[in-house]
Amino acid sequence: MVFAKNDVDYSLYLVTDSTMLPPGTTLCSQVEAGLKNGVTLVQIREKDTETRDFVEEALEVQKICKKYKVPLIINDRVDVAMAIDADGVHVGQSDMPIPMVRKLLGPSKILGWSVGKPSEVETLAKWGPDMVDYIGVGTLFPTLTKKNPKKSPMGPQGAIAVLDALEEFKAIWCRTVGIGGLHPDNIQRVICQCVSSNGKRSLDGISLVSDIMAAPDACAATKRLRGLLDGSKYQFVDCKLNETFPTTASIQSVISQVSSNRPLVQHITNKVHQNFGANVTLALGSSPIMSEIESEVSELARIPNASLLLNTGSVAPIETLKAAINAYNEVNRPITFDPVGYSATETRLCLNNTLLTYGQFTCIKGNCSEILSLAKLNKDRMKGVDANSGNMDINLLVRATQIVAFQYRTIAVCTGEFDCVANGIFDGKYKLSSGTAGITAEDLPCMIIEDGPIPIMGDITASGCSLGSTIACFIGGLNSTGNLFDAVVGAVLLYKSAGKLASTRCQGSGSFHVQLIDALYQLFHENKPESWSASLKKFN
Numbered sequence: 001m002v003f004a005k006n007d008v009d010y011s012l013y014l015v016t017d018s019t020m021l022p023p024g025t026t027l028c029s030q031v032e033a034g035l036k037n038g039v040t041l042v043q044i045r046e047k048d049t050e051t052r053d054f055v056e057e058a059l060e061v062q063k064i065c066k067k068y069k070v071p072l073i074i075n076d077r078v079d080v081a082m083a084i085d086a087d088g089v090h091v092g093q094s095d096m097p098i099p100m101v102r103k104l105l106g107p108s109k110i111l112g113w114s115v116g117k118p119s120e121v122e123t124l125a126k127w128g129p130d131m132v133d134y135i136g137v138g139t140l141f142p143t144l145t146k147k148n149p150k151k152s153p154m155g156p157q158g159a160i161a162v163l164d165a166l167e168e169f170k171a172i173w174c175r176t177v178g179i180g181g182l183h184p185d186n187i188q189r190v191i192c193q194c195v196s197s198n199g200k201r202s203l204d205g206i207s208l209v210s211d212i213m214a215a216p217d218a219c220a221a222t223k224r225l226r227g228l229l230d231g232s233k234y235q236f237v238d239c240k241l242n243e244t245f246p247t248t249a250s251i252q253s254v255i256s257q258v259s260s261n262r263p264l265v266q267h268i269t270n271k272v273h274q275n276f277g278a279n280v281t282l283a284l285g286s287s288p289i290m291s292e293i294e295s296e297v298s299e300l301a302r303i304p305n306a307s308l309l310l311n312t313g314s315v316a317p318i319e320t321l322k323a324a325i326n327a328y329n330e331v332n333r334p335i336t337f338d339p340v341g342y343s344a345t346e347t348r349l350c351l352n353n354t355l356l357t358y359g360q361f362t363c364i365k366g367n368c369s370e371i372l373s374l375a376k377l378n379k380d381r382m383k384g385v386d387a388n389s390g391n392m393d394i395n396l397l398v399r400a401t402q403i404v405a406f407q408y409r410t411i412a413v414c415t416g417e418f419d420c421v422a423n424g425i426f427d428g429k430y431k432l433s434s435g436t437a438g439i440t441a442e443d444l445p446c447m448i449i450e451d452g453p454i455p456i457m458g459d460i461t462a463s464g465c466s467l468g469s470t471i472a473c474f475i476g477g478l479n480s481t482g483n484l485f486d487a488v489v490g491a492v493l494l495y496k497s498a499g500k501l502a503s504t505r506c507q508g509s510g511s512f513h514v515q516l517i518d519a520l521y522q523l524f525h526e527n528k529p530e531s532w533s534a535s536l537k538k539f540n
């Protein structure tokens with residue numbers, strides 16, 4: 001049987017490994033369980049097997065694949081693929097060169113290549129459509145399955161760079177599967193986030209080993225994966241994710257929800273912000289807990305209306321931060337991420353990028369330098385952790401905010417003299433292969449909140465960090481009928497208006513701290529957004 005290349009379904013690509021079989025299972029029983037429940041492509045990858053045994057195993061697996069009319073790909077071994085007339089071969093960068101493999105296989109067989117960076121895409125594009133049919137994009141996340149990996153995990157952002165290169169070098173024919181550390185808890189996020197910047201391409205499928213091969217119940221494991229791949233919405237927090245234009249009424253409703261639900265806002269934050277952030281949280285009818293205890297994050301995340309503020313000015317160990325992200329993602333509770341000093345040092349860059357790869361953030365909030373750096377639009381490395389106070393071009397800031405929102409499927413907030421809020425969540429919708437149907441970052445709705453200069457805001461510590469507390473309170477307090485974008489925009493509007501009000505009442509930076517908390521308390525409890533001084537307009 002010859003499979004027409006355009007008919008190959010890459011959506012759920014099982015790669016075998018008989019070293020991880022649970023007791024009572026065999027290579028063939030796991031493969032058949034997968035095929036029965038939605039695996040669409042199989043690759044036999046047995047790195048520690050002698051050739052004779054490998055050929056025999058491949059023939060057994062081939063029989064099962066034929067029964068389910070699913071192509072069989074052979075890992076590395078072109079000779080074995082030819083010997084058994086398999087449907088294709090997958091090779092990596094250090095295996096037999098692609099042109100040689102294609103010459104041996106002939107034009108009709110499926111040929112896959114491992115790709116980890118744009119320069120490798122440029123090479124395959126130069127070879128043209130008769131060489132590589134699909135690429136394995138990875139390693140996406142850490143995995144124990146592939147021994148001695150030569151490169152560190154690339155994360156969704158690395159996959160985006162590869163997808164962008166396929167578009168840039170016009171390798172339109174080439175299909176893609178993500179691979180490496182893929183499991184039910186990250187697959188939806190990967191499909192959502194791994195979209196080319198032109199919105200035209202997302203991954204055509206996901207490829208995995210241990211989630212099925214090591215599963216005691218491979219049928220159930222495959223069914224779960226199939227359900228996620230055939231789904232269309234990633235509801236990563238329990239509230240409405242759709243695009244709206246926030247109004248006085250909708251913001252008033254958000255504040256009423258916060259007031260009645262009194263969210264628990266866990267702060268993992270820097271020492272300077274802790275006390276002020278706790279008082280801001282209390283002023284906003286919410287309940288702060290400044291906890292960096294890894295063993296309690298799961299318990300805290302399960303408290304009704306729990307909300308996490310993760311401010312990487314914190315000195316908590318990265319394992320604690322990862323545990324907190326996992327805990328809140330696991331129960332669909334919101335995480336506000338504040339990548340303090342994002343690229344000011346290599347240490348901060350590495351820490352923040354690791355965390356950005358590790359989980360789904362409901363809101364990413366930063367000053368203009370941090371957001372420009374995240375969007376890779378910054379001209380030079382940030383200095384320290386203060387926003388670059390220079391006159392920023394609003395078009396550049398809006399663009400950066402939209403790019404961050406798009407790439408991380410989040411609500412992005414860029415703070416400065418005027419604040420930008422962009423919604424990149426697409427109502428949580430995702431789709432294999434077709435990306436966002438051509439919608440790009442610059443198509444995203446972006447709101448501008450301004451109230452004129454408030455210079456004294458920069459003369460106190462933790463004023464920016466405390467906007468993070470405010471956002472965490474508002475999104476934590478939402479009911480399932482509350483709208484996320486309304487909550488974030490409402491938080492920014494309230495905070496800006498309170499800052500302006502406090503600046504008219506204070507005698508200096510010392511009293512400004514106090515006046516700011518008073519103003520937040522007053523505006524929150526009055527709940528009259530129509531009287532707030534800050535203005536809201538849609539940029540595009």
Ligand SMILES: Cc1ncc(COP(=O)(O)OP(=O)(O)O)c(N)n1
Nearest residue numbers: 075076090091092093114136179207
């Ligand atoms: C679908 C898919 N993607 C990537 C790989 C890795 O192949 P390679 O880089 O050759 O590494 P080994 O699998 O040979 O260890 C793959 N096998 N399948």
Ligand SMILES: Cc1ncsc1CCOP(=O)(O)O
Nearest residue numbers: 143145146180181208209210
């Ligand atoms: C073969 C391969 N290539 C890159 S990661 C990997 C193994 C993926 O295994 P798992 O799905 O168990 O993480």
Ligand SMILES: [Mg+2]
Nearest residue numbers: 076091092095
């Ligand atoms: Mg290989």
